[in-house]
Amino acid sequence: QHVCLPGLRSDMSVRPFLRSVARGVSCSCLCGTEKVSQFSPRRFSVSTADRMRLVSFRERAGPDGTPRVGIEVKPSGDVVDLSAAKPALPRDMCEFLAGGQVALDEAKSAVQTGQHIVPRDQIALTSPVPNPGKVICVGMNYKDHCLEQNAPIPEEPIFFSKFGNSVVGPEDDIIHPENSDKVDWEVEMVVVIGKQGKNIKEEEAYDFVAGYTVANDVSARDWQMERNGRQWLLGKTFDTFCPLGPAIVTKDEIPDPHTLGLRCRVNGSTVQDSSTEQLVFKVPTIVAWISRIVTLSPGDVILTGTPPGVGVFRKPPVFLKRGDVVECEVDGIGTIRNRVV
Numbered sequence: 226q227h228v229c230l231p232g233l234r235s236d237m238s239v240r241p242f243l244r245s246v247a248r249g250v251s252c253s254c255l256c257g258t259e260k261v262s263q264f265s266p267r268r269f270s271v272s273t274a275d276r277m278r279l280v281s282f283r284e285r286a287g288p289d290g291t292p293r294v295g296i297e298v299k300p301s302g303d304v305v306d307l308s309a310a311k312p313a314l315p316r317d318m319c320e321f322l323a324g325g326q327v328a329l330d331e332a333k334s335a336v337q338t339g340q341h342i343v344p345r346d347q348i349a350l351t352s353p354v355p356n357p358g359k360v361i362c363v364g365m366n367y368k369d370h371c372l373e374q375n376a377p378i379p380e381e382p383i384f385f386s387k388f389g390n391s392v393v394g395p396e397d398d399i400i401h402p403e404n405s406d407k408v409d410w411e412v413e414m415v416v417v418i419g420k421q422g423k424n425i426k427e428e429e430a431y432d433f434v435a436g437y438t439v440a441n442d443v444s445a446r447d448w449q450m451e452r453n454g455r456q457w458l459l460g461k462t463f464d465t466f467c468p469l470g471p472a473i474v475t476k477d478e479i480p481d482p483h484t485l486g487l488r489c490r491v492n493g494s495t496v497q498d499s500s501t502e503q504l505v506f507k508v509p510t511i512v513a514w515i516s517r518i519v520t521l522s523p524g525d526v527i528l529t530g531t532p533p534g535v536g537v538f539r540k541p542p543v544f545l546k547r548g549d550v551v552e553c554e555v556d557g558i559g560t561i562r563n564r565v566v
Contacts, residue, residue: 277329278472278559279436280304281318281355282348292351294321295343296336297472300559303342310335318354318473319524322419322435329475351394352469353438354417359525360387360467362413362442363511364457366530367503373533382506382514387442387462387528395470395561399443401547402463408545408565411442411531412489412497412553414482416508417473418525425516430509433521436475437482439561440528441468441489441553446537446544469526471559479557482508486556487532491549499532501555 278297282304283290293316295304308316311331315321321328335341364383365371371378393399401408419435442461449460479485483504489497506514511527536543545551545565554560 277333277436277475277478279318279321279332279353279475280470280472281351281353282343283351284343284348286347291316292318292355294318294332295348296332298336298342301345301471303345304348305332305336306341306343307332307335310338310341317356319356319358319522322417322523323421325420349394350396350471352392353471353473354469354524354526355392356389357392357524357526358522359519360389360392360528361515361519361525362386362461362528363506363530366505366511367499367532368505369499369503369533370531370535371505373538378505382511384515384518385457385461387467390464391443391462391467393465393468393563395439395468395559395563397468397563398465398566399441399468399545399551399563400463400465401545401565402445405445405447405460405463406544407446407537407542409444409446409536410489410491410496410545410551410553411444411535412487412555413440413442413528413531414485414487414501414555414558415440415469416482416512416527416529418512418521418527419523421520421522422512422516423520425513425521427509427513430512431476433512433516434476434508435523436473437479437555437558438469438473438526439471439487439553439555439558440526441551441561441563442528442531443467443545444535444537446542450537467528468553468561468563470561474558485558488554489534490552490554491545493550496536496543497532497534499534501529503532504529 280295281292282295293308307314362385365379415438417435420433422433443466445460483501485501549565552562
């Protein structure tokens with residue numbers, strides 16, 4: 226049986242071939258194929274230059290403090306200013322994500338020009354999604370986290386939320402509230418929604434995912450577990466209790482989000498160290514399940530849960546104090562670093 230590889234010539238390496246297939250090419254064999262269009266460019270990561278790390282940033286010395294969208298040239302590197310390179314693109318991340326593949330392709334072409342690059346020391350990163358419409362969280366979603374507290378593994382996802390006032394950037398301070406003595410850390414992988422959807426099927430869930438980022442689900446355990454009827458909302462949604470960042474890594478860069486190491490360090494000491502392999506409910510299940518309740522929109526963020534090692538279940542318990550520095554890291558995405566003040 227003849228197997229056709231459209232556009233692949235003996236003198237062509239695999240990477241240019243993938244690029245040509247993504248564009249759509251005439252077949253070089255004699256099978257009569259005119260055009261190949263069923264391949265999506267997002268399925269392939271063909272070079273470092275093609276990788277998409279979406280950020281929101283402000284210039285430190287700029288007159289306009291409104292965050293705008295950029296692309297990291299490399300992790301923790303300089304940033305391509307999309308508002309300068311492609312003025313027609315939205316400056317707001319939610320609106321940019323709503324632009325779908327067209328916006329991503331425009332951003333990629335801006336990176337490839339090598340122009341409008343802002344040095345890293347001239348900018349400050351904000352949350353990659355500065356104003357998410359929804360901050361959705363999943364509780365008790367790591368098997369090893371359930372075990373550390375002698376709790377049963379949930380049969381259905383447990384959802385709660387944070388308000389938008391909790392969202393800050395990857396380098397911003399965490400404000401320790403005066404009315405809590407039990408502030409805790411939680412490293413989490415975050416799903417960023419890229420397309421509006423309701424009643425999404427599990428097998429189609431990734432079509433609605435733009436990419437992934439990192440969060441610290443900072444938690445006031447006294448308010449979560451002891452006060453106000455032991456509801457979770459108030460203990461989770463104090464100002465600055467949701468650092469996000471440093472970037473949205475597009476989903477094509479992370480073929481399987483369930484094989485990522487993640488860890489949290491406090492003052493340089495590792496307090497959490499696990500893997501997303503431990504997730505009870507995987508990304509497709511989470512996206513499909515919550516979409517039965519609420520319509521998901523571009524820029525919504527879903528914190529997928531935390532592994533063991535949180536302060537409240539240590540013996541004796543350990544909590545954050547002013548002056549502590551918390552680092553949350555997910556492999557392949559990056560690290561956020563926030564000081565408690």
